[in-house]
Amino acid sequence: MPNTQPKSLCLDDLNDRERLQYSLHILFSMLQVTGKMVSTNSTVATLVKEVGLLQKRFSSCQSLPVCKDITFVHQLAEAAISSQIKPREETCAICYEDFQCDKMFEDCESEIHREACVGILDPEQLSVIDQRKMESEINMRDRVYCPEPTCSALMAKDKLLKHTNEFFLGAEQVGARKCMVCGTFFCINCNFKWHYHITCDEFQKTQTYQISNHAKFESVAKRHGLKKCRVCTTWVERVYGCNHMTCRYKYEFCYTCGAEWINKEQTCKCRLMD
Incomplete structure (x- = not known):
């Protein structure tokens, strides 16, 4: 009869990546069962807290070793933030840490509530939220x-x-x-x-x-040869491509004469390509 006894695992037989994956698997399994391990590293401790909060939202949760591509972790982080930035909800602090202020909330489709970020973001980062909110309330041309x-x-x-x-x-x-x-x-x-x-x-x-x-x-x-946008007054330079320009506030104009493009249509007689 075949041997039905489970094969013992020797860490010496694993490469560095496999050892790390196995260690992480054991760590999160222990956290899931006992929840008593507390890291002295503040970032890790916050991560553990976030994992715990997420686990409570699922009917079941199982830890698995991560193999090779971990880009899905970024998607999970985005989903976690999106689900937690509503009023009176938790907000992920780790994802904001060491983040460039001028890149905050770029292309973000979720509404950020300022009150959920107080105590997590510093004054400079909070001012970015205030500025973005003000910009969203004012029409581009105004x-x-x-x-x-x-x-x-x-x-x-x-x-x-x-x-x-x-x-x-x-x-x-x-x-x-x-x-x-x-x-x-x-x-x-x-x-x-x-x-x-x-x-x-x-x-x-x-x-x-x-x-x-x-x-x-x-x-x-x-x-x-730079040209100024008449709406946002920003100077722009055409590096390559056609003369159809779009400023940061979505105002479209001709790079040659400055005439406005309306409904994606050229209103002047300038050449589209030089």
Whole structure:
């Protein structure tokens, strides 16, 4: 009769990857049964807590060794975050750790509730949430940024005008605006500090403008063939491809003349390809 006794496992017969997988299997099996192992590493301890929270949501849960490709772990992490960022729910702290602020929530389709992140994210990261929420509430064409480099506050055109009218008579006619955050007066037409009693063209011929960093940058940008988006005022450079450009706020325009593209259709007669 064949030997029905289970074959003993010797760790010496396994390679490094197999040993690690086996050790992880034993570790999570013990955690699943007793839940008494507490790591001194804060990240591992938080991970264990998250695993425990997830286990409680399933009718059954079994630990298995991980083989080769572990990309599914990222999908699991995303699903875990998505299921936990609702109000009064747990939020995964590990996935936010050591994350670049400017990449936070990029292409994320889930709604992030600020109150669920307090105590987990630092002030800088929380400000990213506030900024993204504000941006989502303001139509692309109604966004105005303060030109003061130390401010750059985002404001809605209608609210900005209403705020400015409290300090400046006839602001709508002349284009004057007052930042709602830092209080700087600026011109909404040329996006520069306010120039009293002269037009934008006249101001750009003055020495004040000519020696400004703003003018120097524009001079260099134009010399290198860069073009400015009339909506977000960002300078862009076409590296390759056609002259159909789309800015970060989804405004589409012709790189050659700046004319707007409407419903994916060109409105000018410029060549699509140079």
